Amino acid sequence: MIATLTRSKPDQTGSRQPPSDREATLLGKPMPADRVRGWVVTLVLTAIGGLVRFQNLGFPTDKGTPVFDEKYYAGQAWQILRNGGYEDNAGYEYIVHPPLAKQLIATGEWLFGYDGWGWRFASAIAGTLIILLTIRIARRLTRSTLLGGIAGILVVCDGVLHLQSRMAMLDIFIALFVLAAFACLLADRDQVRSRLATAVREGWIGESRFGPRLGFRWWRFAAGLMVGLSFAVKWSGLYHMAAFGLLCVALDVAARRAAGVRRPWAGTLIRDVAPALWAFVGLAFLIYLGSWWAWFASETGTDRHYVEIANIAPGIFGWIPPALRSLGDYSMNVLHFHETLLTPKNEPHPWESKPWTWPMGLRPMLYYYESGEAAAGCGGADCVRATMLIGTPALWWLALPMLGWGLWRWFFHADWRYATVLVGYLAGLLPWFLNLDRQMYYFYATSLAPFLILGLTLALGQILGHANRGFERRGTGLVVVALYTGLVVANFAWLWPVLNGDTITNAHWQAELWLPSWR
Template identity: 40%
Template sequence: MGAAASARESRWAWWGPLLAMLVGGVLRFVNLGQIHRLIFDETYYVKQGWSLIQFGYERDIKDDLEEPDELFTNGTADVFGSAPDLVVHPPVGKWMIGAGEWLFGIDSSFGWRFAAALVGTLSILLLGRIAWLMWRNATLATVAATLLAVDGHHFVHSRTGLLDIFLMWWVLVAFYFLLKDREQARERLAVRWGSVADRSFMSWGPHLGMRWWRIAAGVSLGLACGTKWSGAFFLAVFGIMTVLWDMNARRAAGVSSWFKGGVFKDGIPAFFSMVGVAALTYLASWTGWFATEGGWKRDWAQDHPAEGLARIVPDPLRSLFAYHQEVLSFHTGLQNEHAWASNPWTWIVQGRPTLFFSRWPSQGEDGCTVSECTRYITSLGNLFVWWGAAIGIFIVLFLWLFGRDWRAGAALSGVIAGWLPWFLYQTRTIYSFYAIAFTPWLVLIVVTVLALILGGQEASESRRFWGRVIVVSYVLLAVLFFALYYPVYVGQLIPRTQWSLLMFLPSWT
């Protein structure tokens, strides 16, 4: 590829994903507050976000209020009592929701969902840039951004004030930073290893210096854990992945003791750069709880004096630890019947998408002009992403295990971190909407397969032409699917007969 062609490719690697982000962003923000009521679990996180803004910690709702959601929806902020609330998720995502409420007011459902729509929109561009770093192909970068923009699961989360979209955002940011670190580390290794005249005294290879991108990833993963504890799985998987990248780079460069070099010169510093930094970031995310006196179990340590070595731990940290023990007990023991609970086996094939909102007006009600109508919001993903990934995951797994394709491993990493751990909780009540955390990596799995179809520079012009035809056709079909299902992503009033056609699998209703 010539210099002019390379520059043009680089420009389109920005313009293509930017265009996908702009279109996806408009779709996410238009009529964002149309359903002016707390839907699904917004009843928890939207109110808790405002409590954080007001008090620095989450307060419980007043005991004598019968309809706190209606009062809050109508702009009545005074729904909180003075007692703390036992909340079972860390505060970062709720602070982000609260920021939108602070900007636009609590009587604005646009404000409740603003932060979710913002990070949902930005993640479209970010995934496009991630695809560029992985393939250096503007077409694939644009494809990745477009597929995320038209995925219904991502779209619905981008328009709802829940925590999981923020978990997805922070782990995706961390993934981008680690790709930048991979690129920079290889450049440093090439320069520093190439300048060594006598390599017999440096069997482990050179030090690669301060890894600022990796530290930034640690901060992002700390914020992910500060949104939901499941961010810790991404921290573990990404930490292993980035060290494996370093080991492979040392081996490819001809470092004789590449494994030891990877462990001691890369792995140990990586632990402190990622796990250490993430832990400090997570602790800092509780600043509101530390800085105030009313949070749940804030004064627990005063009533439970320390003994032995525990006396060296500050009381606020002991209280926070006791709080975390109670939350852990809640999460591991959560077992209750719920109509929309689903087994993780069904997630990737969209066996049981989560119902976020539904209304069933009859003729003459809510603008319904036929015998029966429906307003419905479901987290159903775009089947060209989800079913495509369900098939593609086997191809990508083969490429990783037998082809040693690092891109395939990177595409699988988010699925490994975001999906597989839930199989350990078969008896716990869990829902398919959790899958938003790894949705971008499902897109990357599809893009990995489309990259094979597209063909590389070595392919013939005819081969590449038909590859482009297939790839573009696939993306257009995904766009058409999104357009067809748009009414059940935004709660649009439609005839119930149309809704029945769209929800053609019994498990979707």
């Protein structure tokens, strides 16, 4: 009964009763009625974005080999493909991340072989799916198909998401699964409120001071599944696991309070916290362990028999199977690697950056560079081909205003939409401040990009205003939003040569480097 979609009860004459104030507060503004048009907009923009991601995907390469950090992950994915799902070359350094993303990269290599198309195919698919998810999330947050479409244009035109979708690296997969978890959380929020609205309308919301049980929540289950997949890509998924778990509980408390539950905090603790822990911790860790399936089944996987070979006494952990203990010790070695991956005092990496530079993209990364005869074809003698990870400035340079406005809306207007978006954004940024001596790079900020765009879309929605506020107000808002969207598209078009490795003159290359820190 509580899972039934909320709708007004007909009275004895067959007419619909209007919802009560409490029910209306719970349900909020309804989703747009133009469902078909919403999906048409979503699929058309996703298809356009996919074409942009996939065009000339096999270029550039380093004489047919991967470029930049692709050299690690494309090669490890090839090992995985050869071995049926696991890495076994203990002499090959830097096998320091869980296997899921490399297994996904291996699927492209299985389809197309060991070339640029092969090792980048899965990343391009992930980047295209991010476009689809961002449109649907923005539409749900704003209840506007127009704003969902604008978010889609912005995400297509972001330089970070564009280039990371064209590189065989891991961070685009983190961004995909984190964003998918966020989408599931929003759908769960709406479903919970719909079920509570049913209880309010039917008059049994107050039967318990803790509020009703809400039944099995498939969207919360799916959110836990997605954060588990992000954890199986990189351990940094743990931060989003914790943040989204807390966000889920906070949304439940808010929903129970809006429904008039007498003890919303106690009701959430009693009714919701244990299932949330199962979804965001138990299920997520099972997904993480499941990503190691091939390693567990192997005999030659890296450190598969570590505790036996190193003759490590089990001690109080003797009840744990040796395979799990080997994975634990292997993981401790990996943790030690990450903790001691410090910036050399006298020889820092030339493109290293710290997290306070990421919101505005102040220190991008050069992935590939050729000049002179190797880059001939620009119509002159001094040619350059380069790919550089740059966030579109028309988007990224508004990160701090977006954060400031979002915090204002969150704390002084209790705007849950900004609150949820900022939780996703800050979960990808703040944890990197815990160890500033560690080597860090701008591509770690890939997961920030969709949340930046969602925050900007919410602000654009406020600039646009409601359709019923008058022609002049709405018209002015439309002009401002259209001009800004056009600026982002133009900015992306300007960056296109250095995001895709097109041949340009050296003068053009220098003109692309707007800030001294970009050089």
